[in-house]
Structure formats: C-alpha cells, structure tokens
Amino acid sequence: MDLTVxxxxxxxxxxxxxxHHTELAAAPVARVVLGELVCSKRLPFWQDSIPPAIExxxxxxxxxxxxxxxxxxxxxxxxxxxxxxxxxxPVEINDLSALAHIPEGTPFWVGPLVNVYNEGTLRWLxxxxxxxxxxxxxxxxxxxxxxxxxxxxxxxxxxxxxHGRLPLAISAxxxxxxxxxxxxxxxxFVCAEDPDGRDVDTLDGxxxxxxxxxxxxxxxxxxxxxxxxxxxxxxxxxxxLSPQSQGFGVICAGYARLLAGETGADDLLATxxxxxxxxxxxxxxxxxxxxxNWRAGAAG
Amino acid sequence: xxxxxxxxxxxxxxxxxxAGAHSVYCGFADATNARxxxxxxxxxxxxxxxxxxxxxxxxKVLVAINTFPTAGExxxxxAALADAARLGADAIILADxxxxxxxxxxxxxxxxxxxxxxAAANPDAINLYARHFGIRRVVLPRVLSVxxxxxxxxxxxxxxxxxxxxxxxxxxxGRCALxxxxxGQSPNMNGVCSPPDHVAYTSEGDDTVARLGGFAIHRTPxxxxxxxxxxxxxxxxxxxxxxxxxxxxxxxxxxxLIPALARAGVSALKIEGRxxxxxxxxxxxxxxxxxxxxxxxxxxxPALALARLAEGQAATTGAYAKRWR
Numbered sequence: 202m203d204l205t206v207x208x209x210x211x212x213x214x215x216x217x218x219x220x221h222h223t224e225l226a227a228a229p230v231a232r233v234v235l236g237e238l239v240c241s242k243r244l245p246f247w248q249d250s251i252p253p254a255i256e257x258x259x260x261x262x263x264x265x266x267x268x269x270x271x272x273x274x275x276x277x278x279x280x281x282x283x284x285x286x287x288x289x290x291p292v293e294i295n296d297l298s299a300l301a302h303i304p305e306g307t308p309f310w311v312g313p314l315v316n317v318y319n320e321g322t323l324r325w326l327x328x329x330x331x332x333x334x335x336x337x338x339x340x341x342x343x344x345x346x347x348x349x350x351x352x353x354x355x356x357x358x359x360x361x362x363x364h365g366r367l368p369l370a371i372s373a374x375x376x377x378x379x380x381x382x383x384x385x386x387x388x389x390f391v392c393a394e395d396p397d398g399r400d401v402d403t404l405d406g407x408x409x410x411x412x413x414x415x416x417x418x419x420x421x422x423x424x425x426x427x428x429x430x431x432x433x434x435x436x437x438x439x440x441x442l443s444p445q446s447q448g449f450g451v452i453c454a455g456y457a458r459l460l461a462g463e464t465g466a467d468d469l470l471a472t473x474x475x476x477x478x479x480x481x482x483x484x485x486x487x488x489x490x491x492x493x494n495w496r497a498g499a500a501g
Numbered sequence: 502x503x504x505x506x507x508x509x510x511x512x513x514x515x516x517x518x519x520a521g522a523h524s525v526y527c528g529f530a531d532a533t534n535a536r537x538x539x540x541x542x543x544x545x546x547x548x549x550x551x552x553x554x555x556x557x558x559x560x561k562v563l564v565a566i567n568t569f570p571t572a573g574e575x576x577x578x579x580a581a582l583a584d585a586a587r588l589g590a591d592a593i594i595l596a597d598x599x600x601x602x603x604x605x606x607x608x609x610x611x612x613x614x615x616x617x618x619x620a621a622a623n624p625d626a627i628n629l630y631a632r633h634f635g636i637r638r639v640v641l642p643r644v645l646s647v648x649x650x651x652x653x654x655x656x657x658x659x660x661x662x663x664x665x666x667x668x669x670x671x672x673x674x675g676r677c678a679l680x681x682x683x684x685g686q687s688p689n690m691n692g693v694c695s696p697p698d699h700v701a702y703t704s705e706g707d708d709t710v711a712r713l714g715g716f717a718i719h720r721t722p723x724x725x726x727x728x729x730x731x732x733x734x735x736x737x738x739x740x741x742x743x744x745x746x747x748x749x750x751x752x753x754x755x756x757x758l759i760p761a762l763a764r765a766g767v768s769a770l771k772i773e774g775r776x777x778x779x780x781x782x783x784x785x786x787x788x789x790x791x792x793x794x795x796x797x798x799x800x801x802x803p804a805l806a807l808a809r810l811a812e813g814q815a816a817t818t819g820a821y822a823k824r825w826r
Binding site: 299343 | 569570571572573575596597598599600602603619620621622623624625626628629644645649652671672673675676677678679681682683684685687689690710714715716717718720733735736737738739740742743746747748820
C-alpha cells in the first residue's frame with residue numbers, strides 16, 4: 202500500500218502553492234494529482250504553477266496526474282477538459298463527461314467524485330481504460346472489499362480516502378459568494394480568504410461543515426489511520442491524502458511511517474493532534490456509520 | 502410538451518393519470534429508487550395494475566431504478582430492471598453506468614432515460630451516455646440556466662426533461678453525501694436524504710429545534726411552522742453570518758418559465774413529489790396540464806396560483822433564471 206496526494210481543493214496563492222509543491226516533491230508519497238477540481242474561475246490565477254510542479258514532482262520520482270473539474274457545465278470548461286486530455290499525462294476524471302475527451306483505451310484515473318459504487322460500473326470504467334480508481338468516501342467497508350476484489354480481476358488499482366476533510370457535495374451555486382451577498386460571477390474570489398474552507402456550524406455551535414466556493418466539505422478531518430490494516434487486508438492499493446494549509450508534510454510523513462510499520466495508529470494520531478491543535482477528526486464511513494462519527498479503531 | 506408526474510403510491514398514480522398526466526414515474530418499494538421512504542412505492546403486483554390503468558387511459562409509466570447498486574448486491578437492481586421491463590414499463594430511469602451497461606446489453610429494446618441522479622450537466626456527458634447505452638432522454642440536473650439548456654439541446658440528439666415544480670436539490674444530484682455524513686443514509690446508496698428516522702424535534706425554551714442525526718438544522722419559535730430538517734435547507738452559522746447558507750426553505754416553481762423552456766427545446770416537464778398526497782398530485786397535475794394544453798394550442802398559458810402548494814411556502818426558479826450566477 203502506498204500514498205496518493207489528491208488535488209488541492211482550496212484557492213491558495215501561487216507562493217503558497219509553490220511551497221506546497223516543493224514540500225510534496227520531498228514527501229514520501231508515490232503520486233500526486235494536480236489541477237483545479239472545484240472552480241474554473243480560479244485556474245487563470247495559478248495555472249502557470251502547474252508545469253513547473255509537474256516537472257519538479259516527476260524529477261522527484263512521483264507519478265503525476267491532472268484532475269478535471271468536478272462539475273463541467275460551461276463551454277470554456279469543456280475546452281479546458283479537452284486541453285487537459287491532450288497534455289500527455291494521465292487524467293483523473295472527476296466528472297464522467299471528461300471521458301468524451303479521452304480516446305478509448307487511453308489509460309486514465311478515476312477520482313473520488315465519480316460514482317463508482319459497484320462492480321458493474323467498475324468493470325465498465327476498466328473496459329474504457331481506467332487503471333486507478335479512488336472510491337467515493339461514503340462507501341462502507343463491505344463495498345470497498347467487494348470492489349477491491351473486482352478491481353484486482355481487471356488490473357485496476359484501488360484507492361480509498363485516507364486523510365483530510367471529506368468532499369461531500371458540489372453545486373452550481375457558490376456558497377462563499379452567497380455568504381458575501383454576491384453571485385458566482387461577481388464573487389471577487391472571496392474563497393481565497395479561507396485556505397481550508399469557511400466553517401459552517403449549527404445554531405447550537407456544533408462544528409459541522411465547511412464551504413469552499415461551490416463545494417461543501419466536512420469540518421472534521423477524516424482520519425483513517427486506524428483502518429489501514431483492514432484496508433490492506435481487503436487489497437486496497439493506496440490511501441489518498443487531501444491537502445490542507447497547515448501541517449500537510451507531517452500528515453504525509455506520518456502516514457508513510459504507518460504504512461511502513463514504523464509507527465502505530467495511536468502514535469500517528471497523537472502526532473496529527475499535536476500538529477493541528479483543536480482539529481476534529483472523523484472516521485465513520487470507514488466502518489459503515491455516519492461519516493462524522495469518530496471511533497478511532499474502538500471495537501464494535 | 503410531455504407532463505411527467507410523480508406517483509409514490511398506486512392511488513397517487515391513478516390521481517395523476519386521471520388529472521391528465523401524460524406520463525407518471527414511480528419506483529419499487531426498496532433501495533432501488535431514490536425516494537425510498539416508508540409507506541411509499543410499488544410492489545410488483547401494484548406496478549402491473551398501475552401500468553394497466555395508465556395504458557388504458559393513454560398515459561405512460563416510467564419506472565425509476567435510479568440509485569447506485571450496492572457492491573455485491575447488483576442482482577437486486579438487475580431483477581428490478583427485468584421486472585419493470587416484463588411488466589410493460591414504457592421507460593426505465595437509470596443513473597448508474599454499470600446498470601445502464603447491463604440494461605443496454607440484456608434489454609436491448611427497452612427505452613432508457615438518464616436520471617437526474619446521473620448529473621449529466623453538459624452535452625459531452627449526455628452524448629457519452631447516448632453513445633454507450635442508447636439512452637433516449639436525459640433528465641437534466643437542476644444546476645443549469647434556461648440558456649444553458651438551449652445550448653445543450655443544440656448539441657444533442659436525444660430528448661431533455663427538466664424539473665419544473667416541487668422539492669429542489671441545491672447540490673448536483675447524485676453527487677451529495679451530506680445526508681450520509683450526518684446519518685449514514687444517502688440518496689445514492691439508500692435512496693433517502695435526511696431520513697425521518699434520524700429526525701428529532703425538541704422543545705427548548707421558547708423554541709422548537711429540529712435536528713438531523715443530532716445536528717440542529719432549524720430553530721423556530723414554538724407555534725410557528727417547524728420545517729422538516731433537510732440538511733441543505735437548514736439554518737447555520739458561518740462567521741458573523743447566521744442563515745440559510747445553502748438554500749432557503751424554498752421549493753422550485755418554474756411554471757412561468759415553461760414557454761422559455763419549450764423554446765429551449767425541452768421535451769418533457771417533470772414534477773417532483775413522490776412523497777406527496779394524491780390530492781396534491783391531482784391539483785398540481787391539472788394545473789400544469791392547463792399550461793401544456795395552452796402551449797400546444799398556441800394560447801398564452803394561464804398563470805398558476807401554486808404558492809400555497811409549494812413546500813415551505815416560498816418558491817424559487819432555482820438555477821434556471823441564472824440568479825445563481
């Protein structure tokens with residue numbers, strides 16, 4: 202089992218992205234997905250950072266793929282997807298329509314926002330050229346187990362969400378803009394103010410969700426450290442780590458040590474807590490419960 | 502334009518057909534359809550009788566098998582598909598690529614519609630489903646403006662169906678795990694959103710608090726109507742702001758946009774509400790039938806007084822009028 206770093210979901214400055222990419226080049230991860238997943242309006246601000254990042258990561262021996270947008274509606278976004286498919290790197294599709302731009306038989310990856318819930322869909326995607334699939338985070342362990350087995354039969358590597366805020370929904374409406382009484386077209390890029398998303402709590406003050414432009418995520422950080430042995434036994438090939446603005450290097454290094462057997466899940470959790478004081482964690486999906494639940498490997 | 506109407510029960514189906522529905526959509530009473538609520542939906546025998554009733558009156562029955570089959574349990578979905586075909590369904594509404602592939606291979610003559618749960622939001626996606634699985638109609642996700650719908654219709658060769666009235670997902674349908682994050686039950690896996698067995702109403706001081714999976718979604722003064730705690734319609738706090746972060750407690754009413762939707766090339770108008778009563782269904786269907794009849798006759802369609810039927814009393818035109826942009 203090894204580690205894949207997913208695309209950065211948030212709107213960071215080019216300086217911050219450069220530091221992030223430099224950190225990833227040195228991190229003990231096998232592969233990195235680059236590109237804009239959430240909002241095509243952000244891309245012009247940072248797309249020039251992508252080619253040097255590809256080069257740096259490949260020089261460091263990482264496999265690199267480019268993600269599509271999660272929701273492709275505009276003509277400009279469709280052209281962008283076609284351009285992506287022509288770049289010569291594996292594309293990670295996060296909207297099924299991207300397949301229209303990938304010639305039959307060309308290998309591609311499937312991201313966690315494509316609905317792969319069963320063997321039929323997995324086999325159909327494999328027949329179309331999928332070689333790596335990151336499963337939707339809400340899948341219960343029984344489904345993961347069945348799909349990991351089906352994937353082995355058709356040469357597809359299976360990834361499971363390992364760590365980071367869970368991507369829960371995508372919309373045509375920008376909630377960041379809405380919270381500033383603006384529409385999407387006049388957003389003035391307010392999502393840049395919140396490098397890990399903007400907190401949305403309940404009226405009772407319960408920490409609940411965060412919004413990130415058109416995307417909604419869990420406020421708790423999914424942490425599947427205590428499920429690694431179970432996932433390994435199922436035949437899962439990789440854990441996905443989702444970038445966050447603080448302490449991401451510690452997360453990558455910690456999970457690499459966990460996979461190598463150099464540390465235990467409890468010790469890793471202590472490290473993660475120290476690196477991010479006050480953060481809430483969750484792992485309910487990993488045991489087939491509400492995603493927000495946090496059991497940290499407790500029996501039962 | 503074809504009017505596609507909801508039927509959560511055999512009684513609602515008869516009410517919709519008798520009120521003038523051109524088509525009625527329904528599902529089996531299990532996790533194979535996206536309105537898997539207690540007391541709703543059809544047994545095999547009920548579907549058979551319903552199809553007979555509808556066909557005798559010139560109406561079609563569309564069967565929704567539009568959840569994503571559970572890994573290891575695909576046989577349940579395959580059986581639902583085979584039964585719907587055997588009982589004479591006029592079309593099957595599907596979302597899952599694996600199930601679409603199975604339907605195209607095993608039931609080659611069967612008319613397939615792409616469910617809104619597939620969230621096919623651009624011509625590339627729609628043409629992909631048409632080419633691979635032979636779908637004949639797409640139910641468009643509620644994330645598009647009328648202009649975008651017109652542009653899509655210029656680039657595809659199959660029919661489009663759009664929602665015009667009823668409950669409104671503000672997230673891209675079929676791509677939302679908010680409900681399973683809070684409750685463990687999701688539209689994609691279980692056919693339910695914000696399920697009633699995870700809802701609790703409590704009195705606290707002068708307020709009624711509605712919770713979903715333990716999370717406070719609404720707090721209303723006691724005596725005032727307490728809305729159902731659908732997660733994305735909840736009232737939350739974000740920084741200095743308190744309010745409906747995602748969407749107000751509104752429902753969709755695009756009745757006034759129907760002429761524009763017709764000009765945009767839309768073939769069918771869909772009314773949400775398989776969980777609603779047969780009286781509601783009859784009222785809505787006859788109101789909308791008056792609009793489609795007027796359009797077909799080249800008359801100015803009547804303005805509909807639907808406000809009191811809308812969920813939460815307030816209505817929105819959603820993404821259609823481009824307000825979200």
